[in-house]
Amino acid sequence: MxxxxxxxxxxxxxxxxxxxxxxxxxxxxxxxxxxxxxxxxxxxxxxxxxxxxxxxxxxxxxxxxxxxxxxxxxxxxxxxxxxxxxxxxxxxxxxxxxxxxxxxxxxxxxxxxxxxxxxxxxxxxxxxxxxxxxxxxxxxxxxxxxxxxxxxxxxxxxxxxxxxxxxxxxxxxxxAAEHHDEVLAATSHLPHLLAYALVDSLARRDDNDEIFDFAAGGFRDFTRIASSDPVMWHDICRANRDALLPALAGFRAELQRLETAVAEGDGDYLLTVFRRAKAARDRFIEGNES
Structure with a gap:
């Protein structure tokens, strides 16, 4: 063209x-x-x-x-x-x-x-x-x-x-536009919200200097997207509210289940989640590199 x-x-x-x-x-x-x-x-x-x-x-x-x-x-x-x-x-x-x-x-x-x-x-x-x-x-x-x-x-x-x-x-x-918004709420918009929330919560702690001084590569990788344009992501989160709220609710339920597992020392549950997540991400990476 x-x-x-x-x-x-x-x-x-x-x-x-x-x-x-x-x-x-x-x-x-x-x-x-x-x-x-x-x-x-x-x-x-x-x-x-x-x-x-x-x-x-x-x-x-x-x-x-x-x-x-x-x-x-x-x-x-x-x-x-x-x-x-x-x-x-x-x-x-x-x-x-x-x-x-x-x-x-x-x-x-x-x-x-x-x-x-x-x-x-x-x-x-x-x-x-x-x-x-x-x-x-x-x-x-x-x-x-x-x-x-x-x-x-x-x-x-x-x-x-x-x-x-x-x-x-x-x-x-x-x-379809509606399906697009549901998929991207889970795979893009939710991760950006989580990255912003984590960095902001740590930055507001009294010991934030020490926390960031000792942050390693994993923290850098996980929070990279918190350096994205705040205005753009403000607009996205407001515009996709109807799809983002269910994604947030679902993640909150999973996070509460993980919190319970940590509190109760439920190592079997933690290991199951970690192994399942690793396998899923490995498949995703392999699929995108092939």
């Missing part, structure tokens, strides 16, 4: 990496960064992630082939409202957000009804880094991207979204 003009709203890790990857694969002619204020995209321009900056949505969207919204999910509705009056019919609109039900709801609110050219997407990729300087053109290579088209989504738009992500080396799958 080849895009003549891509309009990019948000040039952080995800948006910047997508722009860099499309440029590297020669799949885009021009990347226009849509900003609210002049100079917002100075760093992205300096790094060559966008070719020019526009503050006028009409000017940015003229002759556009696709629009990618790469802002925190909490900003999606405001972005949709800003582009809605100027969006040419048939122009692909997609995003990179970690929640999909909220994106569909935001689009319905902003547009009045879902545009047939809207195809929400979620690349299962990223790091704890943020900002344009963190952009990596190889970020999506070999990684999965989940498309969550609505019944209203046009088949041609879905095909265009698939081609866009395949152009940067991603493996594209499709999933």
């Amino acid at each position: 080849h895009l003549g003009r891509l309009v990019l709203v948000g040039v952080g890790l995800m948006g910047g990496s997508l722009a860099a990857a499309l440029k590297r694969s020669h799949a885009v002619g021009e990347v226009v960064g849509l900003a609210r204020e002049p100079g917002e995209l100075a760093r992205a321009l300096e790094l060559g992630l966008v070719d020019r900056e526009e503050t006028d949505p009409a000017a940015a969207l003229a002759c556009a082939d696709a629009v990618v919204v790469a802002t925190p999910v909490g900003a999606a509705e405001a972005v949709f409202r800003r582009i809605a009056p100027h969006l040419p019919a048939g122009v692909l609109v997609t995003d990179v957000g970690s929640t999909k039900g909220s994106v569909l709801a935001a689009a319905r609110s902003a547009f009045g009804e879902l545009p047939p050219s809207l195809v929400p997407a979620h690349p299962i990729a990223g790091t704890e880094a943020s900002g344009p300087a963190a952009a990596d053109p190889a970020l999506f290579q070999g990684r999965r991207v989940i498309l969550t088209p609505a019944p209203e989504s046009d088949s041609g738009a879905v095909a265009a979204a698939r081609a866009l992500w395949e152009a940067v080396g991603a493996e594209v799958v499709e999933m």
Whole structure:
């Protein structure tokens, strides 16, 4: 595929990496960064992630082939409202957000009804880094991207979204938005909450200096994602509340059972959990390396 003009709203890790990857694969002619204020995209321009900056949505969207919204999910509705009056019919609109039900709801609110050219997407990729300087053109290579088209989504738009992500080396799958949010609540959103909560609880202890001085590699590995963008994860947790609350409740029950086992010296239960968890994680790692 080849895009003549891509309009990019948000040039952080995800948006910047997508722009860099499309440029590297020669799949885009021009990347226009849509900003609210002049100079917002100075760093992205300096790094060559966008070719020019526009503050006028009409000017940015003229002759556009696709629009990618790469802002925190909490900003999606405001972005949709800003582009809605100027969006040419048939122009692909997609995003990179970690929640999909909220994106569909935001689009319905902003547009009045879902545009047939809207195809929400979620690349299962990223790091704890943020900002344009963190952009990596190889970020999506070999990684999965989940498309969550609505019944209203046009088949041609879905095909265009698939081609866009395949152009940067991603493996594209499709999933219902509700199911996506349930799966990601358990595998991504819950782990981030746990990492943030653990680091915060330790940081508020009187002996936190000593605790962090003696923290080893395991602590660093487990808490790495607590260095992620707080605003982004604030938005994700609020947007995916309905799926996240059951995941939290289930984990809390498991944690209480572990606490009981420790209190009662139930080594058999602990060993069973540890062995089962190790086997499951080993299978996951092997599957992702094959």
